[in-house]
Amino acid sequence: MQTKRLIRLNEVINVTSLSRSAIYRMMDTGEFPKSVSIGKRAVAWEESAVCQWIDSVLSGGAHD
Template sequence: MSSGDQALPGKTLINRKTLLAMIPLSERAIFNMEKRGEFPRRIALTSRNVAWDLAEVEEWIETRKRSGEQADRPGFSVIA
């Protein structure tokens, strides 16, 4: 755990730098997915500092791996 990460009993919080090292997406893409409920919500620690629950992020990754589905491209929809 890096110095920017914080531990709570039973929880590990990761900072933005650690999140972006784990998830190769832009900050904007992650923010947009959060707003749509497609990514774990950030936790506001202070007015300028946010973190994510490591277990939630890891579960999101595992869910993506298990689904085997490709993400939809913005602006495109599949009509069956």
């Protein structure tokens, strides 16, 4: 069984090299995985979804 891991915004920014505003803009247009609420004022992303997005970009399937 694969362990699911949630990553916070700073880590998403680090691994994607996108800005905060670019991440949220791309989420709004469906170009980037949606975040999940983990508290009243906290969100995170499923690490595997972000990795799949990166793979898609590297294979030419997505663009910013």
